[in-house]
Amino acid sequence: MEIRLIAAERLRYHGDSSRLGQPLFPPLSLMTIAALTPEKHNVTITDESVEAVDFDQKPDLVGLTAMTAAAPRAYQIADRFRQQGVPVVMGGMHASALPDEALQHVDSVVIGEAEELWPQLLADLEDGSLQPVYRHEEYPDPATIPAARRDLVDINKYVxxxxxxxxxxxxxxxxxxxxxxxxxxxxxxxxxxxxxxxxxxxxxxxxxxxxxxxxxxxxxxxxxxxxxxxxxxxxxxxxxxxxxxxxxxxxxxxxxxxxxxxxxxxxxxxxxxxxxxxxxxxxxxxxxxxxxxxxxxxxxxxxxxxxxxxxxxxxxxxxxxxxxxxxxxxxxxxxxxxxxxxxxxxxxxxxxxxxxxxxxxxxxxxxxxxxxxxxxxxxxxxxxxxxxxxxxxxxxxxxxxxxxxxxxxxxxxxxxxxxxxxxxxxxxxxxxxx
Ligand code: B12
Ligand code: SF4
Structure with missing residues (x-):
């Protein structure tokens, strides 16, 4: 599958990142999720604080992350991809706190940490049995946290x-x-x-x-x-x-x-x-x-x-x-x-x-x-x-x-x-x- 991971940025900066100044850090959440993705899939990362989302390319799955302040923008992105028939999944602090709100815009929400849930979600999607909610019973063992895929972002764009x-x-x-x-x-x-x-x-x-x-x-x-x-x-x-x-x-x-x-x-x-x-x-x-x-x-x-x-x-x-x-x-x-x-x-x-x-x-x-x-x-x-x-x-x-x-x-x-x-x-x- 072609999987596009996107970090949404706050609406007020969207389209004019110069107002944000140089972004501080690359998105560790998405670099971690990319590392959790089985090698057979092709993953890309788009961080809206440094680049625009390309809505013309249709991946097989979009994975969104957003803090609360960026959630409205994440929902815009989700709505647009879903209108084109692309399934959208969202994770992170905001979606985990308000999964029902997120589910009005996305197909599936990952509540909590992704280490065990993400590979399961991908397998379900391939089987045609994507669930609306993925939630862990227990907190993942930190030994399962992989080294981040930094090769997928242009690190020179960050402070x-x-x-x-x-x-x-x-x-x-x-x-x-x-x-x-x-x-x-x-x-x-x-x-x-x-x-x-x-x-x-x-x-x-x-x-x-x-x-x-x-x-x-x-x-x-x-x-x-x-x-x-x-x-x-x-x-x-x-x-x-x-x-x-x-x-x-x-x-x-x-x-x-x-x-x-x-x-x-x-x-x-x-x-x-x-x-x-x-x-x-x-x-x-x-x-x-x-x-x-x-x-x-x-x-x-x-x-x-x-x-x-x-x-x-x-x-x-x-x-x-x-x-x-x-x-x-x-x-x-x-x-x-x-x-x-x-x-x-x-x-x-x-x-x-x-x-x-x-x-x-x-x-x-x-x-x-x-x-x-x-x-x-x-x-x-x-x-x-x-x-x-x-x-x-x-x-x-x-x-x-x-x-x-x-x-x-x-x-x-x-x-x-x-x-x-x-x-x-x-x-x-x-x-x-x-
Ligand atoms: C680094 C950081 C930043 C960086 C972000 C850089 C970046 N590009 O990511 C900077 C400095 C820019 C920043 C800014 C802000 N931050 Co901040 N930040 C953090 C911090 C310390 C670490 C985040 C991190 O990288 N964690 C490591 C990764 C691996 O963990 P993770 O993001 O949780 O991801 C895991 C899961 O959540 C899940 N997951 C996450 N996304 C997705 C997506 C999918 C598809 C899936 C399947 C799973 C998934 O899987 C991951 C692996 O298990 C957190 C504290 C924290 N513990 O998270 C606060 C935190 C996230 N920030 C917070 C806040 C409030 C802010 C600001 C509003 C602060 C401010 N006053 O300006 C701004 C808002 C910025 C915005 N764009 O909206 C709050 C957010 C609360 C919320 N409800 O959103 C936190 C929790 C701090 C707190 N003490 O409350 N922040
Ligand atoms: S709960 Fe911990 S991380 Fe959060 S503000 Fe208090 S001391 Fe800081």
């Missing part, structure tokens, strides 16, 4: 070319996070030899480990870091603030080549953190965490969210002051978003506070529910304000001058150029044409 994964899931269950819903709070780790073999095949290039919490199981992280250290490569990944409980792991991460960590700091208010199930973030320890990372040559990309119950209009200025004092290298700011399937989504639905029904707007750049402590307008304006303030030259200098890190400077400078403009663009009227 970071080599992504891979060592673990799936996270031991925590923050109320806004899809990870704990999707992976059911399991934390499963790939055999270290598999991860190292895959990493070693990438020629020593910098890596992105897309794990949600690389230090979720300290004993595994320790062994993984030891093994990665031998490769003499560098990498960036994600970890929770709980890493501070095992400071030696931070040292080992640095020795293994870790140069940047994305950390969900989320809020500087303990009560707000408790409201979203993230009590384990100890605000008084944030500065110590940043200091320890810096002492070990690791930059921090801190993520903060606004619009949590209890947040008042002064939250933006207080957070900006704090992030500057703490010398956060790079920050991602977003508006709390009730992604489907999460505890937050169910809570806000019960409270009848969700007003946005267009998934395209679920990308963290605008209010989608009625906030408690300020108006929607103030929340939206606050996000723009904090991007401009945090990426002002004054703030960049204050945060980064004491550590001469050319890459961090460059990233801050890019944000400086784009910050305010970026938020405005993100909120522009959606382009719905094809």
């Amino acid at each position: 970071a070319k080599y992504t891979l994964q060592a673990s799936r899931g996270c031991p925590f269950a923050c109320s806004f996070c899809t990870v704990s819903t999707f992976f059911g709070r399991t934390y499963r780790t790939r055999p270290i030899e598999d991860v190292v073999a895959e990493a070693a095949s990438l020629g020593g290039e910098p890596l992105i480990l897309v794990d949600d919490n690389i230090m979720g199981k300290p004993s595994y992280a320790e062994r993984l870091f030891e093994a990665l250290a031998d490769l003499k490569t560098t990498f960036a990944t994600q970890a929770s603030t709980t890493m501070l409980k095992s400071p030696e792991l931070i040292v080992q991460a640095a020795e293994a080549g870790c140069r940047a960590l994305f950390v969900g700091l989320e809020s500087i208010s303990p009560q707000q953190l408790a409201n979203v199930g993230k009590k384990f973030n100890v605000v008084e320890k944030y500065k110590e965490l940043v200091q320890r990372l810096h002492d070990n040559g690791i930059s921090i990309i801190g993520s903060f969210m606004f619009g949590l119950d209890g947040d008042k209009p002064d939250v933006f200025e207080r957070t900006a002051d704090f992030a500057e004092e703490a010398q956060i290298d790079i920050a991602q700011f977003s508006i709390l978003t009730p992604l489907p399937g999460t505890k937050l989504y169910h809570q806000l639905q019960r409270e009848d506070r969700i007003f946005e029904d267009d998934w395209s707007n679920y990308d963290g750049t605008r209010a989608t529910f009625v906030p408690q402590g300020m108006s929607r307008e103030k929340l939206d304006a606050g996000l723009q304000w904090i991007y401009e303030r945090f990426y002002s030259w004054r703030s960049i200098f204050k945060r980064t001058a004491s550590r001469l890190q050319p890459l961090i400077w460059t990233i801050n400078a890019i944000y400086h150029r784009r910050a305010g403009k970026w938020v405005t663009e993100m909120r522009q009227q959606l382009t719905t044409g094809e």
Whole structure:
């Protein structure tokens, strides 16, 4: 069979990828699914963030992936292929959370991880017995995760070319996070030899480990870091603030080549953190965490969210002051978003506070529910304000001058150029044409 795997991009970027900037990473989901496909089939990958979908060629099967914000575009693609008689299958976080919605546009939905389900689905399709829903009884054994088919994408089109994964899931269950819903709070780790073999095949290039919490199981992280250290490569990944409980792991991460960590700091208010199930973030320890990372040559990309119950209009200025004092290298700011399937989504639905029904707007750049402590307008304006303030030259200098890190400077400078403009663009009227 000719199988076309497609990663849908958000509608507002569709047809004008220059507004997106250079996409960050190639789609690991589709490169993994391609690797799970029996060799007798011919697979191609189209990532809409770098290229247009060719609707003139009719494959035997289209496999779609989309995060929630890109789901409306995925449905457009599905509708178009199905009008031409091409069967369409969808998987990923959004379709797994809302399979009935997806089934209005596609022939079949894969709920959860594809490792065992995808080969079964292909065999059923060949037999003429494609099922509407594929769902695993148990979470797949991480030893069955194959090395990704990177040969099917043009990696030069991406900022970071080599992504891979060592673990799936996270031991925590923050109320806004899809990870704990999707992976059911399991934390499963790939055999270290598999991860190292895959990493070693990438020629020593910098890596992105897309794990949600690389230090979720300290004993595994320790062994993984030891093994990665031998490769003499560098990498960036994600970890929770709980890493501070095992400071030696931070040292080992640095020795293994870790140069940047994305950390969900989320809020500087303990009560707000408790409201979203993230009590384990100890605000008084944030500065110590940043200091320890810096002492070990690791930059921090801190993520903060606004619009949590209890947040008042002064939250933006207080957070900006704090992030500057703490010398956060790079920050991602977003508006709390009730992604489907999460505890937050169910809570806000019960409270009848969700007003946005267009998934395209679920990308963290605008209010989608009625906030408690300020108006929607103030929340939206606050996000723009904090991007401009945090990426002002004054703030960049204050945060980064004491550590001469050319890459961090460059990233801050890019944000400086784009910050305010970026938020405005993100909120522009959606382009719905094809
Ligand atoms: C890397 C990443 C990104 C990259 C994506 C790069 C890329 N081209 O893929 C970047 C940085 C661009 C990004 C952006 C965003 N992200 Co993101 N991202 C991730 C992250 C950390 C890893 C994804 C990954 O590669 N996983 C590895 C692969 C192998 O796993 P997988 O995708 O789940 O695929 C498996 C299954 O889902 C299934 N499957 C998936 N697709 C398909 C398709 C078919 C046909 C089949 C059969 C099966 C199948 O099979 C795969 C193998 O088992 C996840 C967290 C996570 N754990 O997934 C968040 C995550 C997916 N992101 C999230 C969010 C919210 C965003 C943003 C909105 C953030 C923002 N504020 O800007 C944007 C939206 C971008 C968009 N286009 O819509 C949420 C999504 C929730 C949701 N409901 O959609 C997550 C879950 C994080 C979280 N904590 O909640 N992200
Ligand atoms: S710690 Fe991070 S990945 Fe884990 S549940 Fe919370 S937000 Fe999600």
